[in-house]
Amino acid sequence: MRRPVIAGNWKMYKTAAEAADFIRELKPLVAGAEAEVVVCPPFTALAAAAEAARGSNIVIGGQDVFWENEGAYTGEISPLMLKDLGCSYCIVGHSERRQYFAETDAKVNRKVKALLEHGLRPIVCVGETLAEREAGQTLTVCQRQVEEGVKGLTTAQAVGLVLAYEPVWAIGTGHTATPADAQEVISFIRGVLGSIYGPEAAEQVRILYGGSVKPENIAALMAEPDIDGALVGGASLKAQSFAAIINYRGKGI
Numbered sequence: 001m002r003r004p005v006i007a008g009n010w011k012m013y014k015t016a017a018e019a020a021d022f023i024r025e026l027k028p029l030v031a032g033a034e035a036e037v038v039v040c041p042p043f044t045a046l047a048a049a050a051e052a053a054r055g056s057n058i059v060i061g062g063q064d065v066f067w068e069n070e071g072a073y074t075g076e077i078s079p080l081m082l083k084d085l086g087c088s089y090c091i092v093g094h095s096e097r098r099q100y101f102a103e104t105d106a107k108v109n110r111k112v113k114a115l116l117e118h119g120l121r122p123i124v125c126v127g128e129t130l131a132e133r134e135a136g137q138t139l140t141v142c143q144r145q146v147e148e149g150v151k152g153l154t155t156a157q158a159v160g161l162v163l164a165y166e167p168v169w170a171i172g173t174g175h176t177a178t179p180a181d182a183q184e185v186i187s188f189i190r191g192v193l194g195s196i197y198g199p200e201a202a203e204q205v206r207i208l209y210g211g212s213v214k215p216e217n218i219a220a221l222m223a224e225p226d227i228d229g230a231l232v233g234g235a236s237l238k239a240q241s242f243a244a245i246i247n248y249r250g251k252g253i
Ligand code: PGA
Pocket: 009, 166, 170, 171, 172, 173, 174, 210, 211, 212, 213, 231, 232, 233, 234, 235
């Protein structure tokens, strides 16, 4: 039984004080939720968010990381630093990083390995652009991103990953993939993992859907057998809507 994960990706929103206020508001709304609740604030708000979440069922994650522990890498943040601030998760390979910040599959792979070395759980994002979907390349693109992203991981490491399928055309656009479309790609991704690590290991990996997830569409997405949760952008910025997504009633909850 895979425990669902609902993760909020705040992107470049909220100051430290706003993050702490948000967490204080969210705490009572999601106490006792069966899904794992993850909030990923900007780096500058991580410490305040972690402090506000202490003793609750909300855990904190970064939105990106560099793979070295320390060194002359101006502007970068290491896995050790994320851990030091109280993070247990970190998003890697988000399409905005791939698109605007030259994140390649090889970089994603190095980041994933660095996080695992420090006991942080990566949320590895994959997904096709609109042009790739229209050219019929959805599955090829996702396969490449998954294979390259997990390259060199042991089965035990792979089982602990969280993957997120986020079609780029669905992010921040209001165009959600239909539950059936998301299920098709996510089950394909599970198959890709299965051909590397075996079906039993692949069955244990949590794979989320992301892209315009809202309180209104979460239950239908979660009703699909292979969708294990959501990576939520816009709707994770208000405690009420994020809580409504976390507290959907469906499979396992
Ligand atoms: P969205 O973003 O929910 O605002 O579409 C999702 C994401 O980028 O992770």
